[in-house]
Amino acid sequence: MAATPKTVRLNNGKQAELFTYNGQVPGPTIDAVEGQRVTVHFTNNLPEATTIHWHGLPVPPDQDGGPEDLVPPGGRRDYTFDVPVGSAGTYWYHPHPMDLTAGQVAKGLAGAFRVRAGADPVPSTFRDTLVMLSDLRLTADGRVSPGTQADKMNGREGDLVLVNGQVMPTLSWNPGEGRRLRVINASAARYYRLALPNHTLHQIGTDGGLFAKPVAQTELLLAPGERAEMLVQATGTAGTQSVLQALSYDRGVHVMPMGSSTPMSSAAPMDHSMHGMSMGTQASDGGGGGLPLMRWQYGMAAPAPMASIPALLRAVTPIATAGATPHAVVFTENMMTLDFRINGQKYQAGRADFVSKLGVPEIWQVENRGDMDHPFHLHGTQFQILDRNGVAEPFVAWKDTVNLRKGDVTRLAVQFDRYPGLRPFHCHILEHEDLGMMGLVRVE
Known part of the structure; x- marks a missing residue:
């Protein structure tokens, strides 16, 4: 794998000067099976030092790509680690050099790392689908905008939201079909409160793999770095369309009032029962009002038998905390x-x-x-x-x-x-x- 600057043409016609893994944004998806040894041969073609951090994976410290374990410009190194049995789940990789992480992620460096189980309790009738969420802020000539004082306060949010490197892509499916979504929040600071109007999101897992059983909900909040797995059934009508959207979420960003030198928080009092891995049954914006992320287009095929949601997934043993x-x-x-x-x-x-x-x-x-x-x-x-x-x-x-x-x-x-x-x-x-x-x- 190589980190390399490249001019990328987005699907909306804009050109962007980005940092890429293997010339693509996001980087190539790494697929592994739990228990497998992984070796990544890495070359840094960037004009600055970088690392690769394997976010969420329990790898040895000297393979973790931490803030000081730098690969210099023109440098090479191998990352080698074993994926433990029991760690099946949705992970991702991104740079982690001290002082440079935000800028390198803002320029596109991130990729998915999918670990499959030896025996998967999720039926194969649910098609495995990665949804990697990121954002970009570009200048008129296609360069990534330099960070601002507000970005340092709040974290950068781009004005282009990408799904798997594309602006508003289309997912095609047919009535009765099922999808297993693996959603990754790869943004530097943007939160995604996800909803797919008129569809139930059956969350089956989070950062470290599957739950014991599915949790049905209408929306789900992902903070930067978080992941979620969910099953979605195609309950709509042939020829219709739904839109996966990000509903509004107040994370308390700071703004500088006109004429003031003191930043103020936008945060309003909130019912804390809303936040966490899932958003439960909190009201969504229905068919509109959210930031559109991805079209879900129903084909014209005759409805197939509805894919069935499993009742149980796996045992999740609590950590014993007596005397912790x-x-x-x-x-x-x-x-x-x-x-x-x-x-x-x-x-x-x-x-x-x-x-x-x-x-x-x-x-x-x-x-x-x-x-x-x-x-x-x-x-x-x-x-x-x-x-x-x-x-x-x-x-x-x-x-x-x-x-x-x-x-x-x-x-x-x-x-x-x-x-x-x-x-x-x-x-x-x-x-x-x-x-x-x-x-x-x-x-x-």
Whole structure:
């Protein structure tokens, strides 16, 4: 695989000067089977240093593509790791060099990494479909716009939203058909509150693989870095069309009022029962009002028997937390000085902020004392959400990224079972990460 600058023609006719993996945006999908060894031969043809981080996969620290493990311009290296049995799920890869991550992702560097199960409980009648969401902001001559002060405060949101590298693509299907969607939020800062009007989204999994059983809902929120798997049945009529859309979501971005030098948050008080892996049955905008992402076009074929949703998927064992070691992670921000910290400190290479022991259960209490949403991401393992603001999580699931609203206190069950070494944890709004909202845990 090679990271290379390239001029890419988008399907809307615009040309964009991007960074690419193997000349394409998104990069090539990597398919593996759990238990398999993966080797990626990487060449950096960019004018700056980069890495490849395997987001969500429990790989050894020296293969994780962390912020200091740089491949210089013109450099090469191999990434080699085993995909553990039991890790089937939807992952992705992207650059992670300190100070450069946001800019490189903004220029297009990201790709999907799909790990298949040896025995998959999801019927093959549901066609496996990747949906990688990203966004671009281009100048008139096709260059990626330089970051602004507002981008540093809030994280960059582009004015072109892409699905698998295309603007408003069309998915064709027929009545009765089923789709297994693997949705990846590969944007630097944009949140996607997804809805497909007049269709039920049967969520079957999240970052670290399948749930125990499907959860039916009308909409679903994905913070930057999060993934979701869902089954969708083609319940519409031949010749009709639906549109996958992103409904409005207030993440508390900061704006500079006219004549003021003090940024203000847009965040309004919110019912915290709305957020999380799923949005439950919260009202959607129905047939309109959202940002259109992808057309779902029904063909004219006669309806086939409806694809059946499985009742059970797999066993998900909770992490035993009796006697667990506690750790506290606190996000703070100062928008005036663009100061983003964890536990009062900015990231420092090689400094361990605390120590974890292999095989020892822990409870991480992660708190957002800022005025906007911050998605928390942990490298090297998956965790389980215990509760949010004292409210128990309704079901057990494996996660590596979780959103924190303003004031949220979320408790996570964490256990590192593989590989000693330093592991980053950070805000996954990439500008905040680059500005120092990141720490390291030493696993011993």
